[in-house]
Amino acid sequence: MELPAKVMINSNYPELKGLQGILIAISEHGYYEVQMQIRDKKHTYLLPVNDTILMFIDSLLEPSPDFEVER
Numbered sequence: 540m541e542l543p544a545k546v547m548i549n550s551n552y553p554e555l556k557g558l559q560g561i562l563i564a565i566s567e568h569g570y571y572e573v574q575m576q577i578r579d580k581k582h583t584y585l586l587p588v589n590d591t592i593l594m595f596i597d598s599l600l601e602p603s604p605d606f607e608v609e610r
Contacts, residue, residue: 545596548573550586560584562593 546562548555560575563583570585571593 543574546573546593547596548575548586549592549594551590555584555586555591559596 542565543561543563546560548558548560550556558575560573562571562573564572565588566572566585569588571588571591573584573586573593574581575584576582
């Protein structure tokens with residue numbers, strides 16, 4: 540997973556449900572650092588990992604059919 544990454548936020552906080560943001564970092568102290576555009580300004584939010592679900596907006600790349608893993 541590469542950061543920063545575009546994410547959709549789902550949280551116990553109703554005002555944040557369904558908002559999009561950019562995941563900047565995942566802290567070892569138990570929070571996500573997310574930047575969100577509110578009106579004309581960017582704001583940084585520190586969202587608790589325990590109460591927040593993030594879904595990456597960019598889908599995962601599918602390997603080509605001829606891709607092989609050497610074992």
